[in-house]
Amino acid sequence: MPVRESASTRNTFASTFSPLRHLRSVVLVSAATMLTVGLVAGCSKTDDNSANIVRTTTNIAGAGVVGLERDTAKACPLPSSPDSASGTKTVNHAAGTSEVPADAKRIVVLSTPALDAVCALGLWERVVGAATVTGATAQPAYLGTGIAAIPGIGPVGDPDPAKIAALKPDLILGAAADGNRYDALQAIAPTVLVGDENGWQATFSGFAEAMDRKTAGARALDDYRTAAHDAGVAANSSFTQASVIRFDPKSIQVQGGNSFAAQVLGDAxxxxxxPQRADSFEVTSLSTETDRDKIEGDLIFLMFDGPDGLKYGKSIMQGDDWKKLGAVMDRREFAVEDAIWHGSGITAARALLDDMRANLNGFVGD
Structure with a gap:
C-alpha cells in the first residue's frame, strides 16, 4: 500500500495511489486493552476492496494488537535427521573448538536463539534444561506450551552450573555472550557458543551445525526464504513502507536495517x-516534524521492552505529537510481540511473516 499524500516528507515514500486509504469507515467493537501482543483479524464484507482489509479489534493506546490468535501447536516441526548416524564431529565456534556428538540426545540451551533453532529443527523434546527469560512465561510464548514446560536452569545470562550438571547433558548450546563461563560449561559437556555478528541466519546455521543438522538447517532456511517471498507477494509488500520501532523505558528505538525485524521484512x-534503512538508532523526542519523520511510515509496527517500555510507550502514544503522525491518523499502528519482532531465529521469523501478511494492508477498528 502506498503512502497517503500529505505535506510531510513521507510523500517521497511512494507515488502509487491505492483505494485502501478510502476504506477506513468500517467500525468494529474494540476489546479491552491487553499487554500480550499478537494477532486478531476481523473483516466485514462491504465490497470487493474492503473484503481484503484486516482490521484489528484489540488495542494498546490506539494501536491494534497483533497475534492474539497465534497457533503455536505446530511451531516446532517433526524431528529432522542428523548428517551422521553416529560418532562425533568437530565444531569451530565463537569460544573455540568442541568435539560434539553426531546426534545429541540431552541438550541444554542457554539462549533464546539457540532454543528457537532447536525448535526449528524439531529437536525440542531433547532439551532437558533451558535458561529462562523475564516475563509472564519462562520461555517465549511463540515457541509453544511444550517448550514452556522445559525445566529451567537459571536466567539467560546467569545459568546455574550445578543445575546444568545435574541434568547430565551431552550437548550445551549458548550465545557468544556466555564465553566467560565456557570452561566451566565445557567441563560438564561439549559446549558450542554461537555469535550473532553475521546475522540471524548465520547464527541459526551455527546451531544447526552443532546439532549435526547442517543439511536440515540449510533446507529450513531455503523453506523460510520461499515462505518470505510468498508472504510478500500475497501482501503486495513492495507497495508499502513499514516503520518499525521499539519503546524501551526511556526512548524510542527505531529498528534499522541491522535489526532482526528489518531483515525478515526485507526478505519479504x-x-x-x-531514515530507517541504515542501522538502528534512538529517538527521544517527537516535538518536531523532523523528529516525527524518523518514525513515520505507511504503517507503524511497534513493540515494548517489558512493562517499563509499555508504560513509556503508552505515555508517548497518548501525546499530541504522536497523534500528528500520518500512520496514526490513518489508524495504521500495530503492537507486535517483542519476543518475535526483537528476537532471532527461523521460528520467530515465520511468526513475524504471519503478522506481516495479516496486517501490512490493515487498519485498526474503532
Missing amino acids: GVQRPQ
Whole structure:
C-alpha cells in the first residue's frame, strides 16, 4: 500500500495511489486493552476492496494488537535427521573448538536463539534444561506450551552450573555472550557458543551445525526464504513502507536495517522509510516534524521492552505529537510481540511473516 499524500516528507515514500486509504469507515467493537501482543483479524464484507482489509479489534493506546490468535501447536516441526548416524564431529565456534556428538540426545540451551533453532529443527523434546527469560512465561510464548514446560536452569545470562550438571547433558548450546563461563560449561559437556555478528541466519546455521543438522538447517532456511517471498507477494509488500520501532523505558528505538525485524521484512520485500534503512538508532523526542519523520511510515509496527517500555510507550502514544503522525491518523499502528519482532531465529521469523501478511494492508477498528 502506498503512502497517503500529505505535506510531510513521507510523500517521497511512494507515488502509487491505492483505494485502501478510502476504506477506513468500517467500525468494529474494540476489546479491552491487553499487554500480550499478537494477532486478531476481523473483516466485514462491504465490497470487493474492503473484503481484503484486516482490521484489528484489540488495542494498546490506539494501536491494534497483533497475534492474539497465534497457533503455536505446530511451531516446532517433526524431528529432522542428523548428517551422521553416529560418532562425533568437530565444531569451530565463537569460544573455540568442541568435539560434539553426531546426534545429541540431552541438550541444554542457554539462549533464546539457540532454543528457537532447536525448535526449528524439531529437536525440542531433547532439551532437558533451558535458561529462562523475564516475563509472564519462562520461555517465549511463540515457541509453544511444550517448550514452556522445559525445566529451567537459571536466567539467560546467569545459568546455574550445578543445575546444568545435574541434568547430565551431552550437548550445551549458548550465545557468544556466555564465553566467560565456557570452561566451566565445557567441563560438564561439549559446549558450542554461537555469535550473532553475521546475522540471524548465520547464527541459526551455527546451531544447526552443532546439532549435526547442517543439511536440515540449510533446507529450513531455503523453506523460510520461499515462505518470505510468498508472504510478500500475497501482501503486495513492495507497495508499502513499514516503520518499525521499539519503546524501551526511556526512548524510542527505531529498528534499522541491522535489526532482526528489518531483515525478515526485507526478505519479504517490504520497503522501509528512508531514515530507517541504515542501522538502528534512538529517538527521544517527537516535538518536531523532523523528529516525527524518523518514525513515520505507511504503517507503524511497534513493540515494548517489558512493562517499563509499555508504560513509556503508552505515555508517548497518548501525546499530541504522536497523534500528528500520518500512520496514526490513518489508524495504521500495530503492537507486535517483542519476543518475535526483537528476537532471532527461523521460528520467530515465520511468526513475524504471519503478522506481516495479516496486517501490512490493515487498519485498526474503532
